[in-house]
Structures are given as C-alpha cells and as structure tokens.
C-alpha cells in the first residue's frame with residue numbers, strides 16, 4: 001500500500017487505529033475451541049466486527065509460529081481474509097545478515113503479502129535494507145519501545161550525549177524514505193514521542209502501548225501527529241479480549257469503536 005492510500009483511509013474512516021491480532025488459544029472464548037481452526041475463527045469474527053473502525057491489522061507472528069504448521073495456516077487464512085484496503089503489519093521483529101534478511105522479506109512481503117514488517121535494527125544497514133527493496137512495502141524499525149527493557153540500551157548516551165534511539169533514527173532514515181520506512185514508538189513514553197517526531201518529522205509511527213499497557217491516546221496525538229497524521233496506534237488485548245463470552249466480537253467492536261470515536265475527535269480538531 002502507498003502512503004497516499006493509507007492517509008486517504010485514515011481520513012475516510014476517521015481512524016488511525018491498528019488492531020493487534022495477538023491471538024492466544026489460552027485467551028480466546030472456550031466455545032471456539034471446538035471449531036476446526038479456532039485461531040482463524042476468532043480472527044475472522046474480530047475482523048468482521050472491527051474492520052470499519054480500524055485502518056490496520058497487526059498479527060503478532062509469535063502467536064502463530066508457536067503452533068507450528070497449524071498456526072502458519074491460521075495466519076495465511078487470516079491474511080487472505082483481511083480486506084484489501086486495510087494496511088497489514090507482520091509483527092515479526094526480524095533482521096539478520098543481508099541474504100537472510102532478504103528471505104525474511106520474501107516470506108512476509110511475497111508469500112504472505114503483508115504491507116509491512118517490524119525489524120530490529122541492531123545488526124545494522126545490511127540487515128535492514130533488504131526489506132526496503134520491495135515496491136509499496138514498508139519496514140517498521142524498532143526505535144523507542146514501550147517495554148521496561150527499553151531503558152537497557154535505547155537511552156544509553158554516546159560520548160556526544162546522544163541517546164542510542166536517536167542514532168538509530170538518524171542512521172536508518174538515510175536508508176529509506178517516509179514512503180517506505182516507519183518507526184515503532186511506544187505510547188508509554190509520551191515525551192519520547194515528541195523527541196522522535198523532532199528527529200524524523202515525516203515518517204509514520206506505529207505506536208503500541210495504549211490500552212493494556214496504559215499509554216494515553218491524547219498524549220500520543222499531542223506529541224506525534226504530523227501533516228499526514230503520521231500515526232498508527234495499536235491496541236491488541238484491550239480490543240480482542242474485551243469480552244470473553246459468545247458476544248466477544250460485539251465487545252471487540254464496541255472497544256474498537258470507542259477508540260475510533262476518540263480518534264475522530266482528535267482528527268476533527270486538526271481539521272481533518
């Protein structure tokens with residue numbers, strides 16, 4: 001998907017919500033466990049219920065890979081089921097030496113037809129650039145993450161006083177453009193979002209950490225909004241496990257709609 005198409009969908013749906021498909025056999029409603037493919041059945045009903053309120057879906061690949069062949073089949077079926085106008089993110093956090101990265105890229109972009117994949121930049125340029133060689137496909141580089149461990153490396157300063165995450169932003173933005181490179185910036189670090197925005201004014205951010213991890217949508221918008229909106233805000237557990245009974249999909253729809261309405265207010269205030 002091209003950036004203009006994503007921006008047009010954000011305007012049309014008045015939403016910059018990404019629904020995270022972190023689908024866990026231990027958490028889905030028990031009545032689905034008797035179906036042939038419980039993971040796909042759950043995703044299908046969640047997609048039907050939420051597709052009008054979101055502009056992106058993010059299957060977290062770990063939740064599928066841990067089930068082996070069956071999990072991979074559920075992922076393939078999920079990808080076929082997601083409507084074409086919705087941006088897809090393979091949350092796989094890959095990155096390896098060049099030839100290996102290019103096969104990871106083929107897996108997610110060609111075989112599974114994702115629009116984007118999350119990539120850890122620790123191994124440097126040759127581990128990231130193979131993902132940037134695909135037309136209308138995106139790399140989402142981990143920059144400032146939402147977890148406690150972010151403090152271990154990302155804020156470490158070099159001799160000039162620059163934090164590592166800023167170096168990652170500066171360096172990686174030389175490899176791609178705002179048309180094919182996004183950044184992961186956690187909602188739990190609101191002021192950090194402002195710092196990242198100053199360093200990369202034009203790139204989209206994938207912002208996890210609202211909902212179950214406690215980040216605030218208003219803060220994210222205050223610090224991260226740019227002229228393209230520039231934000232895809234993810235919520236996984238807060239939406240997909242909003243209900244536990246037979247009406248789980250309806251509850252997910254209500255949770256997604258509540259966030260979409262807050263996003264609509266933010267977009268309206270910005271004149272969108």
Ligand SMILES: O=C(O)c1cc(=O)[nH]c(=O)n1[C@@H]1O[C@H](COP(=O)(O)O)[C@@H](O)[C@H]1O
Nearest residue numbers: 060145146147184186208212213235236237
């Ligand atoms: O890359 C990610 O998506 C990601 C980065 C990050 O810094 N923090 C983070 O929580 N995530 C992912 O975002 C999702 C958050 O899920 P919830 O906390 O349930 O909304 C999970 O799939 C995480 O793996």
